[in-house]
Amino acid sequence: MTTLEEVRRRAENDARTYGYYLHPDPKFLKDLLEGLKRNEDRYGYPSCPCRLASGKFEFDRDILCPCDYRDPDVEEFGFCYCALYVRRDVYEGKTPIVPIPERRPLEKQARAYGEAPETTKQQATTPTVTEQPSNIEIKMWYCKQCGYVCFREDPPYVCPICKAKKEMFAEITIITRAYG
Numbered sequence: 148m149t150t151l152e153e154v155r156r157r158a159e160n161d162a163r164t165y166g167y168y169l170h171p172d173p174k175f176l177k178d179l180l181e182g183l184k185r186n187e188d189r190y191g192y193p194s195c196p197c198r199l200a201s202g203k204f205e206f207d208r209d210i211l212c213p214c215d216y217r218d219p220d221v222e223e224f225g226f227c228y229c230a231l232y233v234r235r236d237v238y239e240g241k242t243p244i245v246p247i248p249e250r251r252p253l254e255k256q257a258r259a260y261g262e263a264p265e266t267t268k269q270q271a272t273t274p275t276v277t278e279q280p281s282n283i284e285i286k287m288w289y290c291k292q293c294g295y296v297c298f299r300e301d302p303p304y305v306c307p308i309c310k311a312k313k314e315m316f317a318e319i320t321i322i323t324r325a326y327g
């Protein structure tokens with residue numbers, strides 16, 4: 148099992164390689180690293196600590212830390228979605244960490260959470276009588292302090308944006324329908 152120190156070292160090495168820094172607040176950084184470790188223990192790979200993973204590698208590939216969205220987010224905003232990786236000006240406190248939009252495409256989120264098949268000819272047709280719709284529940288957590296929203300099974304230990312404790316998160320369940 149990977150240790151927290153190994154997770155930290157990996158993140159530090161990766162930050163160094165790309166010229167990034169890790170979140171400047173040691174407590175907040177530790178929470179994020181613990182989230183990564185917990186996901187790695189649970190799923191066998193370090194999926195993003197701020198997003199819900201499906202537990203299926205093929206669906207979660209894009210949110211393996213560092214995720215596909217880190218570099219464009221750091222480039223545009225100065226930090227990744229969780230603010231684990233930050234730019235120098237952010238690390239030095241010259242640029243504030245504020246909520247940023249989720250760059251992960253909705254189709255990928257829906258595919259992962261609902262395990263919906265990729266668009267196929269069959270999916271594009273009207274469902275037949277035997278293809279009864281079933282409800283899919285997508286769980287989200289909403290930070291009551293700053294409005295940050297994330298898709299996860301459990302609320303984050305702390306809000307990556309305003310640092311509110313997990314008790315400040317409210318659960319929202321979205322019910323959608325799928326045919327299969």
Ligand code: SF4
Nearest residue numbers: 195212214227228229
């Ligand atoms: S948003 Fe940050 S912490 Fe989350 S997977 Fe991407 S790089 Fe890692």
